[in-house]
Amino acid sequence: MQESTDILEVGVWRGDVTGGQLVSYQVPRQSSQTILDVVTWIQRELDPGLSYRFSCRVGMCGSCAMMVNGIPRWTCRTHVQKVVQDNRLTIEPMRNMPVIKDLVSNMDEFFAKWKLAEGQFHGRKTRYDPIEPLLPDSPRRLAASAAIECINCGICYASCDVVSWNPAYLGPAALNRAWSLVNDERDIGQQSRLNAIAADAGCHNCHSHANCATYCPNELNPTASIAGLKRLAARAAFAGKI
Amino acid sequence: MSGFRLYLLQRITAMIMAPLVILHLGVMIFAIQGGLDSAEILSRTQGSFFWGTSYGLFVLAVSIHAAIGIRVVLFEWASFRGVLLNIISWLVFVVLITMGARAVYAVVA
Ligand code: SF4
Ligand code: SF4
Ligand code: FES
Numbered sequence: 001m002q003e004s005t006d007i008l009e010v011g012v013w014r015g016d017v018t019g020g021q022l023v024s025y026q027v028p029r030q031s032s033q034t035i036l037d038v039v040t041w042i043q044r045e046l047d048p049g050l051s052y053r054f055s056c057r058v059g060m061c062g063s064c065a066m067m068v069n070g071i072p073r074w075t076c077r078t079h080v081q082k083v084v085q086d087n088r089l090t091i092e093p094m095r096n097m098p099v100i101k102d103l104v105s106n107m108d109e110f111f112a113k114w115k116l117a118e119g120q121f122h123g124r125k126t127r128y129d130p131i132e133p134l135l136p137d138s139p140r141r142l143a144a145s146a147a148i149e150c151i152n153c154g155i156c157y158a159s160c161d162v163v164s165w166n167p168a169y170l171g172p173a174a175l176n177r178a179w180s181l182v183n184d185e186r187d188i189g190q191q192s193r194l195n196a197i198a199a200d201a202g203c204h205n206c207h208s209h210a211n212c213a214t215y216c217p218n219e220l221n222p223t224a225s226i227a228g229l230k231r232l233a234a235r236a237a238f239a240g241k242i
Numbered sequence: 243m244s245g246f247r248l249y250l251l252q253r254i255t256a257m258i259m260a261p262l263v264i265l266h267l268g269v270m271i272f273a274i275q276g277g278l279d280s281a282e283i284l285s286r287t288q289g290s291f292f293w294g295t296s297y298g299l300f301v302l303a304v305s306i307h308a309a310i311g312i313r314v315v316l317f318e319w320a321s322f323r324g325v326l327l328n329i330i331s332w333l334v335f336v337v338l339i340t341m342g343a344r345a346v347y348a349v350v351a
Contacts, residue, residue, distance in 0.1 A: 165318035204249035230249075237250055 008080065010038055012050065013092040016101045022090065035068050035075035035083070039091060039103065052103040059217065062151035065158070066103050067092040072158035074217045095158040096171075110154050110173070117174035118196040121181060122189030132186055144183035147176050147225045149218050156212030156222050168201040172212035172222030175203055179225035182232060191241070194233065198242045203229040248310050255307040262300040287349045294350040301342030309335035 008029050011022035025042050036054055043050040054064040059077040066075050068083050069090050080089070097105040114120075125132065134141055156172040157163055163171050178197050181187050197203045203226050212222040236242045243251075273283075287293045313331040316322040322330065 162318070198244075198246040200245040202246060204246050233246060234250055234253075237246065242246070 007087075008038065008084065009088045010042065011088070011090045012039070012042060012103070013099075014050070014102050015099070017099060020099070020102075022092075029080070033080045035066070035073065035078045035080060035089070035091065036064055038080060038089065039066075039075065050103070051101045060151060062153035065094055065153045065155050067095055067158065072155040072215055074153055074155065077217065094154055096160065096163045096167075097154065097158065105154075107154055110157055110171070111152075113170045113174040113201075114177055116196060116201070117170045117178040118189060118193035119174055119177040119181065120189075121184065122187050122192075124186070124188045134185060138185075140183040140185055143228070144180045147180040147183075147220060147222075150176060150180075150220060151218060153217065156216050156220075159211040159215045161209070161211065162205050162207060166201075166205060169205045170197075170201050170203075172206075172226065175206070175229055176220060176222040176225040179228050182229070194236050194242055197229050198233040198236070203233060206230075248313070252307055252310040255303040255310075258303040259300060259307060262296060262303070265296065266300070284349060288351070290350060294346065297346045297350070298343075301339065301346055305335050305338035305342060308338055 006029055008027045010025045010027050012025060014020050014023045025046055027038050027041055030037070036057065039050070039052050040054075043052070052064075052066070054076060055061040056063075057076045059074055062074070064075045065072055067073075067090075068075065068078060069085055069088075071083075072094060073083070075091075083089070091103065093099045093103050094105040097107060097110060100106050150173060152173065154173065156176075160169075160172055162169050175197060178193055182190065182193060187193075206223070206226045208223050208227065210223040213220070213224070216222065233242060309331050312334050313327060316330060317327060
């Protein structure tokens with residue numbers, strides 16, 4: 001591969017809850033290098049005190065998200081070549097989440113909102129009941145499938161301006177999860193889910209500006225899922241159910 | 243009123259406004275063809291139940307729609323919350339409906 005220069009200028013945010021700043025590092029450029037490779041190289045070769053989070057390195061676990069040149073990305077699957085600007089990279093912890101240390105953000109609230117949005121499955125059967133048949137091409141199953149491949153990376157949440165303006169807003173990931181369960185025919189918790197998604201922090205706060213859908217690394221479309229929730233909640237309101 | 247109901251009300255008022263705007267523009271373009279002055283317009287609108295109701299409804303829809311919209315902007319961009327947010331939203335509504343009602347009164351009564 002043809003490289004423009006051999007050394008990358010990398011600004012990495014260092015600090016903790018009390019504050020921090022960008023620290024510059026020079027990192028040798030390599031072919032097929034990912035952002036996660038860059039961060040790992042800095043920790044191994046320059047500063048073992050650098051904190052960051054990753055696990056699978058193949059885009060499965062959702063733990064490696066960071067802001068790269070201002071945009072939230074899954075760093076294990078983001079090639080330097082794709083995002084580098086003038087041989088420079090800026091790597092920061094996720095937007096819309098408090099930082100713990102360096103590139104590690106605190107995702108407690110992000111996951112708490114999954115629960116608030118009734119993102120848990122409410123089943124009606126026990127292990128002794130026969131398995132319920134679900135037609136793979138039924139409309140609800142297809143709608144659920146479109147929303148189901150979420151890896152909980154928080155990238156959509158970091159990209160959402162409404163979350164930054166209204167920190168209570170449940171956000172795209174939790175609402176997308178709620179939408180996949182709305183379409184789960186086996187779920188018996190639909191009324192409580194309806195109440196949750198139409199509560200003050202709920203789906204109607206979304207401005208449909210689709211940052212979430214633009215940056216979701218798994219190409220999910222939370223904007224469309226939330227539009228589905230809005231229609232559902234509107235119908236429920238007219239029917240007097242919420 | 244809950245946030246979701248305000249959201250719904252804003253959508254409903256938008257649906258009321260859209261055809262009324264089209265009606266307003268359509269009639270204006272149609273009526274202006276042969277040249278028209280204000281006296282002629284007033285002669286048609288004054289005492290008209292139809293125009294009074296149409297513009298009255300439009301003014302009501304606009305006032306509700308805009309007050310809710312500005313409420314969201316103030317909430318998100320200016321961090322207004324609670325009672326203050328409600329007071330300002332009601333004020334916006336009252337100002338708009340007063341101005342609009344005066345205008346409707348002026349052309350219909
Ligand atoms: S579409 Fe809605 S959820 Fe997605 S980024 Fe925009 S406001 Fe947030
Ligand atoms: S919807 Fe996409 S961006 Fe959001 S948490 Fe799931 S995988 Fe990540
Ligand atoms: S390390 Fe698992 S998704 Fe990146």
